[in-house]
Amino acid sequence: MEQMLRPVYQERASLPETLSVLLIGNQREDDPITDTFDEILFIITSNNEIPIQTKHYTDGKRKAAMHIISERQLTHWLLVGTNKKIIDWLILGKVFFDRDEYAERLKERLSEEPLFGRGIKMGMEMAKMIRAYNEGKIHFERKQHMDSYLYAINTLHHLARFVAVKRNVLPENTVWTQMKKIDPAVFKLYEELIGSEEEIEKRLDLVFLASEFFIHNYTNEAAVHLLAIMREKESWTVQQLHEQDELALYSSDLEFFIEYLVDKNLIEITQVPSKNELLFHREYRIIRAR
Structure with missing residues (x-):
């Protein structure tokens, strides 16, 4: 099959936007890494117009x-961790073409x-945890206990996922089985x-x-990624922040x-x-040590 695919990947390798061409073979007939295909031709391109292109032969x-995966889409998957087989493809793939290595x-x-983008993963999980905590607390204070339970x-x-990432472990779908070993106190909660x-x-x-305690203790660490980006400029509009890829x-x-x-005096307005003349634009900047 590899020989038959050669003209395909040679054609792709000749394109200036192609960064790498890798071939992944299956280890057994029902191999989940290759989605049961005999071969996977994995091509990374700098052309971000189409995130994913797929053909079957x-x-x-x-x-x-x-x-054919765009560089931006690949980075997204690696940072967010939503497509774990991509890491297997990169590690196990036989490299046929590799522009600038x-x-x-x-x-x-x-x-x-191993935990690609650890900082952004912690920031994202903390942001989700804080939102869920706040919404759950509002329902709790209104005595809407069943709605509050869902947010709890x-x-x-998100606390469990944060703790896994903090320990440099990729959160699994069965995160509570993980947590039983990684942090029994969080599992007990x-x-x-x-x-x-x-x-x-x-x-x-x-x-x-307990959540308030964890949020208080982990906020500074979780904010490192966001604050590092914000240090690149004196101040930011919210739109400028949204336009940053990460x-x-x-x-x-x-x-x-x-x-x-x-609210925590890490960012100021x-x-x-x-x-x-009656309104002002609201911009944000980090509070630097004085």
Whole structure:
């Protein structure tokens, strides 16, 4: 199959936007890494107009898939951790073409930093945790305990993912099985919420008290990634922050996280005159040590 695919990857390698061409063969017939295909042709391109392009081939007996992935999409997957097989493809793939050693340098970084983008992952999980905590606390104070319970579960879920990343471990789908080994105290908190015979109000109160403690202790560490980007300029509009590729991954949680960091005196607001003399533009900058 590799010989039959040669003209395909040779054609792709001749294109100026192609960064790397890798071939991944299956280890067994039902190999999940190759989605049961016999071969995967994995091509990384600097052309970001189309994030993902896929084609399937067959010689009548065997089958192959070609995936052309933009550099931006690849970076997104590596940072967010939503496509774990991509790491397997990079590590296990046989490199046929590698402009400026792009794939080799990426492999080297992955070997040195197994949890790619650890800082942004912690920031994203903390932002989601703070939002879930705040919304859950509002429902709790209104005595809407069942709605509050759902947010409490989400709060602990993001706490568990944060703790895994903090320990340099990629969060699994079965994060609570992980947490039982990584941080038994966080697992016990989850166990108390879902399994205790205490009244739901007491269970929720415990979770929100503990969550507030964790948020307070971990905020500075979780904010490192966002604040590092903000140090690149004196001040930022919210639109400028959204347009940063890595900050865009925070999605709707970015503004909520920024407002929280304003409350914690890590970010400050500056007022810039607008066309309307009664209104000011709101910009943000980090509070530097004085």
